Amino acid sequence: MNDAVLLRGSDLGAIRGERVLYRGVCVSAAAGDLILLRGANGSGKTTLLRQLAGLSEPQSGTVERPAPHHWIGHTNGLKAYETPRSHLTHWARVWGSEASISEILSEIGLSRPADVPCRLLSAGQKRRTALARLKLEPRRVWLLDEPFNALDTDGQVQLTAMIESHRAAGGAVLAALHGTAPIDATREITL
Amino acid sequence: MSASPLVSAFRSSLSEAWANGAGLLLPLGFFAGTAILVPFTLGPEADLLSRVGPGILWLALALSSMVTLERVFQADLQDGALDLWLLDSGSISMVAAIKTLTHWLVSGFPLVLLTPLLGYGLGVPAAKMGPAMLGYAMGGLVFFLWGGVAAALSASVARAGLLIALLALPLYVPALIFGVQMVEAGFDSPSFLFLCATMLFALGVAPAAMGAALRLAAE
Numbered sequence: 001m002n003d004a005v006l007l008r009g010s011d012l013g014a015i016r017g018e019r020v021l022y023r024g025v026c027v028s029a030a031a032g033d034l035i036l037l038r039g040a041n042g043s044g045k046t047t048l049l050r051q052l053a054g055l056s057e058p059q060s061g062t063v064e065r066p067a068p069h070h071w072i073g074h075t076n077g078l079k080a081y082e083t084p085r086s087h088l089t090h091w092a093r094v095w096g097s098e099a100s101i102s103e104i105l106s107e108i109g110l111s112r113p114a115d116v117p118c119r120l121l122s123a124g125q126k127r128r129t130a131l132a133r134l135k136l137e138p139r140r141v142w143l144l145d146e147p148f149n150a151l152d153t154d155g156q157v158q159l160t161a162m163i164e165s166h167r168a169a170g171g172a173v174l175a176a177l178h179g180t181a182p183i184d185a186t187r188e189i190t191l
Numbered sequence: 192m193s194a195s196p197l198v199s200a201f202r203s204s205l206s207e208a209w210a211n212g213a214g215l216l217l218p219l220g221f222f223a224g225t226a227i228l229v230p231f232t233l234g235p236e237a238d239l240l241s242r243v244g245p246g247i248l249w250l251a252l253a254l255s256s257m258v259t260l261e262r263v264f265q266a267d268l269q270d271g272a273l274d275l276w277l278l279d280s281g282s283i284s285m286v287a288a289i290k291t292l293t294h295w296l297v298s299g300f301p302l303v304l305l306t307p308l309l310g311y312g313l314g315v316p317a318a319k320m321g322p323a324m325l326g327y328a329m330g331g332l333v334f335f336l337w338g339g340v341a342a343a344l345s346a347s348v349a350r351a352g353l354l355i356a357l358l359a360l361p362l363y364v365p366a367l368i369f370g371v372q373m374v375e376a377g378f379d380s381p382s383f384l385f386l387c388a389t390m391l392f393a394l395g396v397a398p399a400a401m402g403a404a405l406r407l408a409a410e
Contacts, residue, residue, distance in 0.1 A: 055274055094195060
């Protein structure tokens with residue numbers, strides 16, 4: 001395990017309309033870090049996370065991404081007609097991952113609804129399907145937007161365990177979160 | 192980049208089209224509906240119909256290509272799939288191109304297959320049917336590509352149908368002009384070559400434009 005920086009954003013700023021959302025934000029994540037982005041609704045947590053992921057261009061500052069990252073947005077990326085199994089199979093194919101889909105589905109607790117179209121799934125089951133993408137391919141940085149949303153107690157425990165084992169394996173997690181965190185963070189960034 | 196993202200994009204677009212079964216038939220119904228209604232508005236003279244028939248089919252093709260384009264990228268933007276494509280596919284332009292081409296294959300190409308039937312109904316001479324079908328296939332591809340650009344540009348706009356029409360229709364004009372002439376003049380005409388050039392230009396430029404537009408839409 002090394003202490004090399006896996007993701008670094010320096011002096012980031014964002015403007016929404018006429019308003020400065022934040023400026024001069026510095027984020028750097030090393031192996032084992034869990035960094036929580038806190039702030040009220042509309043304070044720019046998602047915007048910062050999207051800038052770090054490379055989905056939107058920062059209005060100021062730069063982002064370096066030496067390590068590959070996973071992105072779980074607040075939208076799950078699921079289509080109404082997809083089943084959890086077909087969704088995971090699809091992205092495994094795109095990424096060239098050889099992971100066993102059935103194993104991942106049973107680990108995440110989706111064995112039973114594995115072949116049910118997502119329009120019939122509950123919000124929590126959809127969230128679990130999206131989070132299951134993290135297991136398709138090992139990537140050192142996880143960027144999670146409100147990962148605990150819609151999860152039941154059991155799901156929260158599972159996700160906490162996933163995050164902990166990812167950190168133990170030398171990964172870093174950045175998560176936007178409101179409300180109480182069910183997990184101890186290395187650092188909190190308040191916007 | 193490897194081919195697997197593109198193959199997956201093709202397969203997922205196909206299953207998306209399959210899942211929206213009724214939406215798929217919409218352009219087909221639009222195309223057939225226009226071609227069937229026009230004789231009633233123009234009167235029953237067979238001469239007139241066989242003369243304007245190919246042009247009417249071009250018009251129907253151009254308009255029906257736009258009917259379903261609105262949702263091509265908008266759905267991806269709303270459900271977050273676009274973010275994943277942007278981050279992990281290697282090239283969003285190629286993925287967008289594949290999606291548009293699949294769209295053409297599924298809802299544009301059937302129009303070409305329907306052409307002999309509708310053309311026969313309008314009294315289009317059999318000799319013109321070959322050039323007409325090839326012309327519709329190529330022109331349809333151009334329409335779907337430029338329509339895809341318009342759809343990508345307006346992905347973040349609610350009820351973007353009108354905007355798509357405004358953006359895409361001017362881009363349709365060259366293919367429309369050369370296409371209509373080519374059906375008249377056959378394969379040995381400069382119009383055919385110009386139609387080919389229009390198609391190649393669209394194939395070269397539209398994917399990059401779609402990629403840039405989608406990046407912007409995701410911001």
